[in-house]
Amino acid sequence: MALIEVDSICKRYVRRARTTGRGAALRGLFVREKVVTDALSDVSFTIEAGELVGYIGPNGAGKSTTVKLLAGILTPDSGTCRINGLVPWEERREHVARIGVVFGQRTQLWWDLPVIESFDLLADIYRLDRTHYETTRDRLIDRLSIGPFLEQPVRQLSLGQRMRADLAASLLHRPRILFLDEPTIGLDAPGKLAIRDFVRTINAEEGVTVILTTHDMDDIEALSSRLMIINSGRIVADGAPSILTDELARNREVVVDVTPAHGGEARPPEGTLAAALERSRTRWSLEGGRFRFDVDPTVLSVPELIRLVGEQYTMRDISIETAPIEEVVRRIYARTDGGANAPTASS
Amino acid sequence: MIRSAARPYLAFFAARFRSQLQYRAAAWAGVVTQIFFGLVSVMVLVAFYRAAGTDAPLTQSQSVSYVWLGQALLLILPFRLDPELREMIQTGDVAYELARPVFLPLSWFARGVADRVAPALLRALPQFAFSMLILPWIGWEEIALVPPASAAAFGLFLVSAVLGSLVAAAIGLIAAATLFWTIAGHGTSILVQTIVWVLSGVSIPLPLYPEWFQPVIRALPFRAMLDTPFQIYLGTTEASAVGGELLMQLFWAVGLFVLAWILIGRGSRRVVVQGG
Ligand SMILES: Nc1ncnc2c1ncn2[C@@H]1O[C@H](COP(=O)(O)OP(=O)(O)OP(=O)(O)O)[C@@H](O)[C@H]1O
Ligand SMILES: [Mg+2]
Numbered sequence: 001m002a003l004i005e006v007d008s009i010c011k012r013y014v015r016r017a018r019t020t021g022r023g024a025a026l027r028g029l030f031v032r033e034k035v036v037t038d039a040l041s042d043v044s045f046t047i048e049a050g051e052l053v054g055y056i057g058p059n060g061a062g063k064s065t066t067v068k069l070l071a072g073i074l075t076p077d078s079g080t081c082r083i084n085g086l087v088p089w090e091e092r093r094e095h096v097a098r099i100g101v102v103f104g105q106r107t108q109l110w111w112d113l114p115v116i117e118s119f120d121l122l123a124d125i126y127r128l129d130r131t132h133y134e135t136t137r138d139r140l141i142d143r144l145s146i147g148p149f150l151e152q153p154v155r156q157l158s159l160g161q162r163m164r165a166d167l168a169a170s171l172l173h174r175p176r177i178l179f180l181d182e183p184t185i186g187l188d189a190p191g192k193l194a195i196r197d198f199v200r201t202i203n204a205e206e207g208v209t210v211i212l213t214t215h216d217m218d219d220i221e222a223l224s225s226r227l228m229i230i231n232s233g234r235i236v237a238d239g240a241p242s243i244l245t246d247e248l249a250r251n252r253e254v255v256v257d258v259t260p261a262h263g264g265e266a267r268p269p270e271g272t273l274a275a276a277l278e279r280s281r282t283r284w285s286l287e288g289g290r291f292r293f294d295v296d297p298t299v300l301s302v303p304e305l306i307r308l309v310g311e312q313y314t315m316r317d318i319s320i321e322t323a324p325i326e327e328v329v330r331r332i333y334a335r336t337d338g339g340a341n342a343p344t345a346s347s
Numbered sequence: 348m349i350r351s352a353a354r355p356y357l358a359f360f361a362a363r364f365r366s367q368l369q370y371r372a373a374a375w376a377g378v379v380t381q382i383f384f385g386l387v388s389v390m391v392l393v394a395f396y397r398a399a400g401t402d403a404p405l406t407q408s409q410s411v412s413y414v415w416l417g418q419a420l421l422l423i424l425p426f427r428l429d430p431e432l433r434e435m436i437q438t439g440d441v442a443y444e445l446a447r448p449v450f451l452p453l454s455w456f457a458r459g460v461a462d463r464v465a466p467a468l469l470r471a472l473p474q475f476a477f478s479m480l481i482l483p484w485i486g487w488e489e490i491a492l493v494p495p496a497s498a499a500a501f502g503l504f505l506v507s508a509v510l511g512s513l514v515a516a517a518i519g520l521i522a523a524a525t526l527f528w529t530i531a532g533h534g535t536s537i538l539v540q541t542i543v544w545v546l547s548g549v550s551i552p553l554p555l556y557p558e559w560f561q562p563v564i565r566a567l568p569f570r571a572m573l574d575t576p577f578q579i580y581l582g583t584t585e586a587s588a589v590g591g592e593l594l595m596q597l598f599w600a601v602g603l604f605v606l607a608w609i610l611i612g613r614g615s616r617r618v619v620v621q622g623g
Contacts (some may be wrong), residue, residue, distance in 0.1 A: 124358030
């Protein structure tokens, strides 16, 4: 049995809201219209122990909703979920004692308590053995460089400091699973790096299973061995980043600077090169002696393309680029934008 | 075993207690205000006794003492909704509280008790010093706080005051839980303030209310916050009746807590199901 099994989860938010538009003010007195949002539609996935999963999707896609369900603080309308063999929202207290969770947008610490006292309080809440707790705590303090602000009340911390303190707080009870909802939001570059390094370490060295949501593509690139992409409440892609890239954005951009054989402007391709480009439907441009080819390597291999270019031109420089993950994600979002979880109103 | 079960809640209490003790400056300002209010109420009472004669259920000095005790322990009363709870409930952030392995009503209750006991303690000592020692010293025995009826009465008064804080914390919790259903919470605040003001004894000592109203007072939990400990202090509750009175307080504390628990359970389930 996998560590985390999620099967056909649906979650619909129903909100009563005033209506807008003509006559709404008047109608609002009498009827409150229902606004229905399908935040998750038939979401299924399994995660094995030790995985580090990047969970991404555009704003409002359903990421936080998923994390809340996994953390046991939200109940779905249908579907099942087992983590460590427990149903999170049914056996909440047993479940949450075994997981760590950080919501980047808010702190789990106490505003008016110094960081160290928040930690001590958590040790009592999780009923931790004193010596074990102190060992774990001191290691976390060391690794996340929390020492300098240990005595400061949480309300005085910078965002980066607070996030590190929150991360430490989520791991004091040594959970084997960690949910991170946008842990790098609002952080500067060194702040993000610190979080990334740390997450990678606890995953690799201690085998903690991590699910991390983010909008930061560098996070994804640096961290995830697996990407789950959600859009409009549906999982639209799930796999290793390289596989997704191959499937969705396998084209290479090949840029070649050429010198015309007889001086003057480079002439458009002819003969075998022109035929090959035609046959493989490769898009290309030529401007000021610089070729740009957008080539699908399964139809026309890059070495073959270079060879053909070399036959006709003298090449000065070559660069080959794979589409960045950002591009892949953009394409997936665009392709799957059904707007299925856009709120719909009914009275 | 029990210690381990209670550990998170004792920790909530201790943490909150310590952070409340930080507000010493506010406490001193409060002491001054309450002494002023106490003096005014006491003057009114003395005038009332001069006019009405002496067949009241409390003697003048008992009434005056009752008022001073009320000023000393004023902050036990649930006058104010806990602003953090209010915020959490109204924004739906209460769901995040469920990410911790604790029984939410009990951790809120522990916090509520600390919120009452700590500030009351901070203010009680200077207030006792003023009304019991300084007033007689400057020659105003007539409006001073009398010493407790006996040493035993004082001990039982302390026990009863703690129980009173539990009752008050439970009432505060119920008031906060209504925010799951009401939007603004101003209505609840005003209602609770009014009821507490009138029925706790802090404005007018409860024994001074008319005879016909006494059964109503006795049937409601509000007298269990301040009136019960005060009457034990003054000795107007017979020694043989003290045990029953303490049990009554315990009954209200537990009963009201269970009610708060049910309300919070219902309310937070709504949030958990609907996502706030
Ligand atoms: N409590 C709620 N009541 C009503 N609708 C909600 C509620 N919470 C979320 N939604 C809606 O559900 C959908 C999914 O929200 P969710 O917070 O899961 O998105 P997300 O992927 O985390 O987005 P973001 O990247 O902006 O954090 C959105 O359309 C959102 O407006
Ligand atoms: Mg989110």
